[in-house]
Amino acid sequence: MTLPSKRLKMLLVASLLVNVFLVGAALGGLYQWSKHQPQPGAVVQHGLRQALAQLPEDRRHQLRRMLRETRQENQPLIVASRQAHRDVMQRLQAPTLDRDALDADLDRARTADITLRTRFDATLADFAASLPADERQKLAQAMTARRQGNAQKVMKD
Template structure:
């Protein structure tokens, strides 16, 4: 092999190695950043779940276990409510429009959701009744912060300049 061909092969090898090293380092950096961002985007925390963050660990576990039990118990009702809402939106696009039927299905969906919500809220009240006053107050504060009035989910009017 001539010295010129050897020099060109060496330069090509160095360039290829630098490209491969850059790709590996870039992949590691991007992977690390994605892993850091993943918990916030993949597992958003539910408001009722975070309401117990200020409780001692044993009461926090009991509260969250109670919520899990409620979630299992109300799953069918929530699925029925979603199905009723989906049917209502489907009926909305039908010709001729049967407005009373659409309104009735939406009303049924809301009623089911409110029944579920009322049951969960009643269970939270039952749970809180057994807590010491300071912990009950901490849970109440967490619920106020996480709810639509105190939390970020509240609908607020636009700011006036």
């Protein structure tokens, strides 16, 4: 056998090994992807979105309307929260850090966020108070499903 034909043979064997490896990796990836693929038509939803999906159509519209109204009523607070977060980012990006001003901006952002959360939670509580017991049960199960899944995942780790 001549030297060029030995090199050619070695290149062909190396190419064959690389191709076998690539095909195996592609098939393994495809298998993993298909194994963990959600069911057709299933939409992964969490928290309030999942809860909305569990409610009857008229209740969904009612809750969406209530949340929309709460958002409109609290628009100035939402704007203030966004501005406070922007101010925090600007303070952190400044060449020198003014710690007192940063603390004040963080406090404004935290206060606005907590106030907003409190108001949206109150809206959700008002909505829940208008539901019959069976619909409240569905709402509670849908809203805690993700938390329970996360708690189980943490326990496994």
